[in-house]
Amino acid sequence: MALDSSLGPMSRKEAILTRREVEGMIADGKKIIIVDGNVLKVDPWLKYHPGGDKSILHVVGRDATDEVNALHSPDALQRMAAFQIGRVEGRWHNFLPPIQGGIFRPHRDQEQQLDDFAAHAESDQDTASESASVPDSPVFDPVDPSDAPRSRYRKTPWLHESSSTSSFSSAESFGPDDSPKLSFLDARTQQELDLDLKKYPALDSATQDDIIRRYRQLNQVIQAQGLYQCHYTDYLIELSRYLLLFALCLLFLRLGWYASSGLFLGLFWHQLVFTAHDAGHMGITHNFVYDTVIGVVVADFLGGLSLGWWKRSHNVHHIVTNSPEHDPDIEHVPFFAISHRFFESLRSTFYDRVMIYDGFARFAVRYQHLLYYPVLLLGRFNLYILSWEHLWRGLGPRKGPAWWHRWFEIAGHVFFWLWFGYGILYRTIPDARSRFIFVMVSHMVTGPLHLQITLSHFAMSTADLGIHESFPQKMLRTTMDVDCPEWLDFVHGGLQFQAIHHLYPRIPRHNLRKTQKLVQSFCNEVGIPYALYGFVDGNKQVVGRLADVARQAAILAQCQKTVANGGAHIRR
16 A cells, blocks of 8 residues: 555554555665554664664564563653554564564565566576566575575575564475584474473464463553552662772772772672663663663763663663574673574674684583683673773764763763772772782672673573564563572672563562562463572573583584594484
8 A cells, every 4th residue: 555645644654554565665674663553664763772773673574562662661652653654454463674584575566576477487588688577576586695694594485474584483304415514403403492382382373462462461560569660768778788888898998908899899890780770771760861871870980881882782682582693692602602503603683793603612612611600700801892892883872862872971981990990900009919909809709790690591592483472472481580588689689580570671670579479470371481490500500501502512513523534424
C-alpha cells in the first residue's frame, strides 16, 4: 500500500502498512521497528540515541515492544511518537535484523516480479544480459561475506516465512566435502539447540504470545506494588558506606600503609559501580538528566571509567544476551571462549572486527578454566582501555539531548587522573615499588566485580533459537540468578538478581529481592526454568562451562592434527 500524500500527518501515522511494505523499506536501508503495533522509522534518531546506535540496529524489523519498554522511561516512550509512520494489523512476524545477517527484498509490485522471473526463465542471453533483466535482490544474488556477520551456517530464505533468516537457528546437513572442523562444530551446535528446545517452552506463536501476555501482566503488578519507586534512604546508607571506605583509604595512605590503602580504594570502586549501574538504567531518579549526571560523577569522576561506553555496550547486551557474534559482554577472545562457536573467528557486530581464533587464543582457551580467576583480577585495566577508546573516537552521540555527555565525561577523566594519578600516585606515594603495590592491590580488589558480572551469563545458553523466541524467554534462558543471604546484598550490589534485572532493568536494585518471588511465580506459570544457584555452585557452573569448551578446543585441535597427518576423515 502506498501512502497517500494528501493524507494529513495524523492520518499518515495511522496508515496500515503490510509486512511486505515494511520489508521493502528495510531493504532500502531504512531502520524500521515495531512498538505496540506502531511502525517507527528511527533513522534520524540513530546518531542521537544516548544508548548508542547498535542497540537500535539489533531490533530493526522486529516487534521490539518489550525491549523498548524495558529499557526506556515513560517520557522517552512518548517522544517516540514523532517517528511513527504507520501501523500494522495483527500479530507481527519478526524479521532477522540486517546487522545479524537478515536479507530483505526490495518492495515491487507482485505482477512486475512475476514478469521479471518469467523473462529471466525464458532468456537465453549471456550472464550479463540475464542479470540486467532481473531486479537485484539479496535473496538470489551472492552476498559479499564482508558485508554480513561472519558465520558458516547456511541461510535458507524459506525457513522463517520471510526472506530474512537466522544465521544458525536451524542446523542443516553437510556434504562429504565439508571439513572436519565444520562437522565437529556443527554437531555441537545441534546438540545445544536440541537441549534448549527440549528444556524451554515451544516457539510456536500461541505459546510465545502467552508468555509475552503474562510478562506484561507481571509488569503491571510490579508497578502497582510500587517496586519501580526508589527509596532514597537506601542510597543514604550506600553513601555512608562509600564515605567510610574512602576515608579508610586516605587514613592508611597518610599512615604509609599503601597496600591497606589500596585495598579500601578498591572496595570503594567496587561499591561505586553498583550505583553507576543503577544510574545508567535510570533506576534512581528515573530522570534522564539527573541519573546521567549521577552516573558520570560516580563512574568517570570517581572511578575513571566511561558511563557512555558502558551504556552503549550494556544496552546491546540486554537485547542480544549471550549471542557470540553480537553480545560484547561475552566477547573475550583470546582469553575466554564460552562457546565453541568462537573457534570460527567470528565477526563481532559490536566491535566491527573479527575475533581471531589464532595460536595464542587456542593456547589460552585450552587453559581458560585455570586462568579464569587470575584474568578477572586484571579486568579493570581493560575497562580503562575501552573507556578511552569510546571517548577518543567519539562513539557516543555528538548531537541531540546527549551531546554534552562526551565532554562531561572527558572532564570527569581529567579530574580522576588529577586526584588519583597525580594527587595520590605521584605526590603522595614516595617510591615506584609502593606505587606498584598500591595500583595492583586497588585494581585487583575489584576482581570480584568482574566475577559477579560473568557469573550470571558464562554458564548459560549461547544457542540462538531464532526470531520467534520472546524477549522474556530469551532473557531467562541466557541469565542466572545467584542465591545469597539478604545481609550480603550490599556485597553483590543487585548483580545477584541478573535474571530479574534483565526482565525489568529499571527496577531499583534495592527492590529486586522483593520482585524475585513474583518472577519465580511467573516462571512456574509459563514453564520457563528459573536458574538460581548459590555463589559456590554458580562458580562451579561457570568453571565447568569453561572447562567443557576447553576440552572441545583440545578435541578439535586433535581432529585437525589427525586429518593433517593423513588420518581418517572425521564425520559428524
